[in-house]
Amino acid sequence: MSTTMVAALNAALRDSLREDAGVHVLGEDVGTLGGVFRVTDGLAAEFGAQRCLDTPLAEAGILGTAIGMAMYGLRPVVEMQFDAFAYPAFEQVVSHVAKMRNRTGGRMGLPITIRVPYGGGVGGVEHHSDSSEAYYAHTPGLHVVTPATVADSYGLLRSAIASDDPVVFLEPKRLYWSAADFSPAEVATARVPPIGRAMVRRPGTSATLLTYGPSLPICLEAAAAARSEGWDLAVVDLRSLVPFDDETVCAAVRATGRAVVVHEAAGFAGVGAEIAARVTERCFHHLAAPVLRVTGYDIPYPPPMLEKHHLPSVDRILDAVARLQWEQ
Amino acid sequence: MSTTMVAALNAALRDSLREDAGVHVLGEDVGTLGGVFRVTDGLAAEFGAQRCLDTPLAEAGILGTAIGMAMYGLRPVVEMQFDAFAYPAFEQVVSHVAKMRNRTGGRMGLPITIRVPYGGGVGGVEHHSDSSEAYYAHTPGLHVVTPATVADSYGLLRSAIASDDPVVFLEPKRLYWSAADFSPAEVATARVPPIGRAMVRRPGTSATLLTYGPSLPICLEAAAAARSEGWDLAVVDLRSLVPFDDETVCAAVRATGRAVVVHEAAGFAGVGAEIAARVTERCFHHLAAPVLRVTGYDIPYPPPMLEKHHLPSVDRILDAVARLQWEQ
Amino acid sequence: MTVLDDSTAPGLVGPPHSHGPRRDPAPLLPDPEPVRILGTPAAKTFDAGLQRDLYRRLVLGRRFNQQATTLTRQGRLAVYPASTGQEACQITAAMVLRGVDWLFPSYRDTLAVVARGVRPLDALTLMRGHAHSGYDPYEHRIAPLSTPLATQAPHAVGLAHAARLRAAMDPASAEDLVALALVGDGGTSEGDFHEALNFAGVLGAPVVFLVQNNGYAISVPLASQSAAPSLAHKAVGYGIAGRLVDGNDALAMHSVLSAAVEYARSGRGPVLVEAVTYRLDAHTNADDATRYRSAAEVDAWRARDPLTLLERHLRAAGLLDDAGVAAAAQAAEDLADEIRAQFDDPPDPDPDSLFAHVYAQPTSQLREQAAELAARLDADADAAFPADTAFPADTAFPADADEDEAR
């Protein structure tokens, strides 16, 4: 059964709403409209307007309200309509969502899932294509998860909603309409991917691409293209940025001795910097070359007609691979 | 003349207000009270309540108003009372301050200085000790500057206010009352440190400590203590995180072949990750060991009685230096 | 209607022990009914030339909305949030401002931007997608269209405040300007809206906030957005005058808005105007409005189309005849031709522009990155350039391997 990522996310929400009466979806346009990306399509009809609530247009208010709901034992799933429109809620995320368990000495956890459609490649006008993962990944107390496949969209969202900790769930907009042969029924509960484990999407021997979310497909494409250059590239899909799967990542890098990190967000102080730094700390003597990064430039996200230059491309990835000091 | 950092900052504001009628200070309690840290002491009295304005208590409103003032050609200097209380203004910072010049094709720049007292070590209760530099450093369009010395406080703040670009000016709270022999008159305009240049605070041959703001003194202490272990540590004060002084930093690292980055902020996806990653990219073959990091733990900032464990200490820095693979 | 007069401006009343200025709320409160002029005796006193001008501009505005929507269907515009049905608000917002004033539009207010004199192509640049903004904000005194909702409201306050500061410092170059901020009904829920109104009230800044209450924030109806008697009732909470007006009555809009602007200009403080109107089209061309509102509702509002209302009135008043209608229609077609012509040249944005305006001077990091891109583009120059590096939407993914096997 061919399923899009949007449909898989929708199924995950539906199944969570069915199985746990505490799950509540809230956000802008999530009810009647079913969300601007239709991820919440049909939920208000099936579960009622209260379980899938159209809120006033105020992101801090949405998240603040969700915090109060979580305090009372509910399990809110919040939709931020677009990446950049989550910024008004930043204080609530950093000062409360991330800290509540800690500040109450473990007495009050906040099982909130914050869904954020993120990233570019969809021709969005300004403020509609930000990659904001670094802001969240740098904030202790949050889990930061981003699926890249249809199956993971379902499984990781289930895991996020089931988590007793807050999860920032970053949905790659450009993959929303990607499809795969997948049916939620296949995913037995036991098989729901745990948060915090990376996945080797492609084994390889020459060098390792480390990536996540929207950039996985381009890395797989690059790996395919690299064949003709004589490189056999491994591709690791991180899936969870926090917690970080040091074990899988380091094993994959040690196996090849060379690595390139790929993401859309601006490179400077991006998550790629963390990955490069920690891989280097942990695998230094296995490295034949520095861990390189292929990322968005250090610029505000460009207008639609220029985004192709900004986004990591097969070309840029292969260029980086070529710079991995093969002659040494 | 012994001058505290607070006095130097105050002098920088005063001189800027005197020299440029467009400079306006605004924020919570900056007027009559002179700021909770007294950085704006006496400015309202000298320049009037309009030039040093007590605003309503609303950080997004303060920054949004400053944006409008800058649009009209003024040069606002905004005070965010504490690091964590700048988060409500995050959307204005990320979506407007950082992007306005870019989104208007260079037609509208925003010469705003955002002063943020930041970091811990002062026994502050929760939300009063955040190190938020990574959020800003990852946001293209902002300059991010943080002085560590009395002289730099004066000079860099003058430069920040004079800059035609927005500058997030991070003031290390724990150094506010540090003092040095310094008189603003000494700093001729030509000597005002340009934004974007690091400074070698201590030459050394064994390894290089890369640090900034609140962590400079502890690095200098560590360097002094390292003597007895037989290490001669260089200490580089970055001063500006964006733009980053690759030239000075890489030269200092290449000279020793070993480096440790030190900052208070949580390590994960912190600025230290960027520094480690880019130094490794650029100096790989000069490195005898991976660039290590000594940072705050990946936890919400601790309560006052526990912060000593969280902050980089001489011990932790020397431990890291010891792990720089000397036996190789 | 409750006029804006000196009784609305600050004055100290209230118990001696209260903190700060406590003023009489009455003049700040809106009337329960929106101000209407069409169909009332007041219409008779309205300048005839102005009425005709309004009509012509509304017709052009409607045509602008239609043409821009057509361009999206042709793929020549990426997206367009039409203000169809809200033309009386858009046009009067531009008309009541003087050259010295500033406009702070939201993403739906392209028409107001054009009505203030920006070339359609430049006003639509954001929606076309080759640059973030196409006009010079200083040339036109219009801030770039703001997409993050309500964020432009405090900018308007700051600019208005700055103008008064400078006027005080240097009376010779004083500009008695007013800043007009446009916000939607949904936008009033944002914290930035609140903070802007509060700053405006405290600073007494010459700002007018025009809320176009078109009944929806995308799919969310006003009832889910606010429980207030009216959005104009928010004003009193900031010590600001609040006024409620029928946004589909062009004469009422013009009259209330110009009163508000001149009130603010005269130093008597900010004003919040709520215009009750309706978005006849979907949220944008990408939206399907039938998912959240009935045809009957839309029809009822179509009957209150601002153009229809004004045309009917003008004809009845003998100010407009078939020839006048035809002339306006012709001018509208000319505008549409002009817009189409402006869109004839395909845009060819320069990749170098990515790095040019991040800072006044590019950092060394950006120079490196620009050089890297330039080198790649040079290298590609001979080779066929990949049309689009975006990932094809329907590509299947490798099925997830077994968790444990994969590790």
Place this chain on the structure above:
Amino acid sequence: MTVLDDSTAPGLVGPPHSHGPRRDPAPLLPDPEPVRILGTPAAKTFDAGLQRDLYRRLVLGRRFNQQATTLTRQGRLAVYPASTGQEACQITAAMVLRGVDWLFPSYRDTLAVVARGVRPLDALTLMRGHAHSGYDPYEHRIAPLSTPLATQAPHAVGLAHAARLRAAMDPASAEDLVALALVGDGGTSEGDFHEALNFAGVLGAPVVFLVQNNGYAISVPLASQSAAPSLAHKAVGYGIAGRLVDGNDALAMHSVLSAAVEYARSGRGPVLVEAVTYRLDAHTNADDATRYRSAAEVDAWRARDPLTLLERHLRAAGLLDDAGVAAAAQAAEDLADEIRAQFDDPPDPDPDSLFAHVYAQPTSQLREQAAELAARLDADADAAFPADTAFPADTAFPADADEDEAR
């Protein structure tokens, strides 16, 4: 005084074309004068036992404020934001709540937290500095003290809303609870305050917002904070009932707040109460209030001390005599003794607690970091442990070397 009755609750009025519920604003607006009971005929009808109880609690509250301030001078408390002068607000805020209700205090509301039953030491933990919070929010139904201003207001709305959701799902376990959020006058300027009130209004959540308008936000007077006729006038903009009360009149506070709480409990919607009061002490022990306000102003308010007002009234009404005053004073000394005793043991927070509650389960990264710290602490166990690794404040820095030389 304008009572809270059914006329305040939602009802649809207004023109047919308007979007959503447009209700009559009149019942939502506060009276121009704050509600007062002391010195009015209404005082006579007030339950005598309740009056005596209020007095006793106010005396204890005052002593709590004094004792906590003393602890800061002794270095046993890092900081304390006293609510001296605001005891009538603090005490009644706790008193009007039932066990099932929730309190959402701000950082100044330790007294209200104690008055609701939290041990002083636990209520003061945040200010003592060994942990972020010392009480179990679920045991007491009190959210942790909120330092980021107004951020707790939407939490109150969410919790109140959740309780109603759950009650609807499972009427058997229904809790008819009310959430009471405490905010300062300065806090009302924050966007979060606005968004909370708006959500409360739209959701009809059982929340009461109590704004303690003590005239200052640190040094900033109300006049620089808001130009509104009163802060209670903000309510109408959200379709919420707004009430103004004399915050130094304990009887008025009790009566208005309990009416508000029961109004909300009955499902008639949220209420915003502004209590006009005054902070007699400085912002915190670290603040110097003489920089921004006159002794004369403070003296005038001291004359309106809520304790004085209540004592005078009770004596006049024959409800209190010297013995009663002495008994309250003795109870207050007992409380002070108890607090001092609680602070006798020096705190010894466990470094391991740094990592224990970041997540339900520590990540592998945190386990590594915890192990690293534990190892260092073990190593240090024998060696003398450095008392404080913080940088000595007066250490001089190496003078900046010449820019060019240094490179």
